[in-house]
Amino acid sequence: MNAKYREFVLFTLLMVIILIVFESFQQYYYILQFNLVPPSSFTFSELIIGQTYRWLMWLAITLAYFGTTIYSGQSDKLFKITRPWPSAFHLMILIGINVLIASILRFFLNDQAISLDNLWDNCVFYFFQKTPIYTLAHGAMLGLFHLVNSNQNLVVEILDLKNQKELTTSETPQALSIKIGTRNKIIPLSDIVWIEAYDYCVKIHTIYQHAYAMRNSLKALEKRLLEHQFLRVHRKAIVNMNKVLEVTYNSSSFLTLEDQTKIDIAQSRIKNIKTFFG
CATH class of the missing domain: 2.40.50.1020 (LytTr DNA-binding domain)
Incomplete structure (x- = not known):
């Protein structure tokens, strides 16, 4: 991994850990407050595991997207603050992929058979439940990446100025x-x-x-x-x-x-x- 992206990944992992703990406590509170299921039928660790699966999935998909974007050299276009539409477009794609996979994952976690009707219900449920927090999380990652990428561009500009100065004081090299x-x-x-x-x-x-x-x-x-x-x-x-x-x-x-x-x-x-x- 390039050194300049290491800090970006570490901050992202810390953010995911915070989100896993936050959503687990949130889910635990809703279950107890509204008596959704008997308290004896679940444990807090099960909630942590369920949230961990979903957020690790989100992290893998998002980092794969960021990595592909960086490798293809499109980072300046996609993450430029003055051009938000490409970022918004890819954000919608990412949310759609995450909602679909989270919906399918729910069947496996609950040991249920997959059907189109239940899959659609799960997608609608996760869309309304996850879209706001996924959007905030992606926004945080975009902000972090923009800072890292801006720093990289600044370093390149400094190197260019330094080399141009050397060029004016030296002959063409052999x-x-x-x-x-x-x-x-x-x-x-x-x-x-x-x-x-x-x-x-x-x-x-x-x-x-x-x-x-x-x-x-x-x-x-x-x-x-x-x-x-x-x-x-x-x-x-x-x-x-x-x-x-x-x-x-x-x-x-x-x-x-x-x-x-x-x-x-x-x-x-x-x-x-x-x-x-x-």
Whole structure:
């Protein structure tokens, strides 16, 4: 797990624990206050277990969604406060999925046979019961993620400014210097196959099938390496075009490198690649 998301996950787990305890006490109070079932027919630990199943399910689905969103690079679009509709749309999908799975899970917890009529009744029940607290919980997660993501973007901007300053005071490099512990690893540009965005760092992939992490950004490296046959082909990749074996243009275009690595090409970058190869 990336270090910058570790705190986000820990806060989320703490929030889920609080919600499990809160809803268990709430359910316990309603049962006793309104005599819904005889007190002897259940225990508080059973309520805790039932709420734990539902909230762990909610957490798994939500983290899977967040992880997919982060991995696909859509986090800026989906979690931008000035554009709430994408977040609201995905929130409705998440609530629908959670309500459906909670309804199905209830049959297994109560050892009941599943029927469409009972499933519909359960869905309606959980929709009205869970939608408000699911919305609040998702809102809290969106807020936490926005803070983490904003911090990441700030770090990238600082790195860009630092690298732009270095660029004005140094010549175009023939090699990249990567700090590893107390020493610097010098990698000739001719040994670099491609460069991959990795968190707010980059990974330098070499002809020796080894990758090195470097505190830099693709944006800064793109400017520094442009004169050395390196081309930005995707928001996550810069490629040494001398290492390209084949280019495939279709609905999902990609480059095939000499080591058989396939790199996706962004549609907006296809023209630049065609121009490069003449």
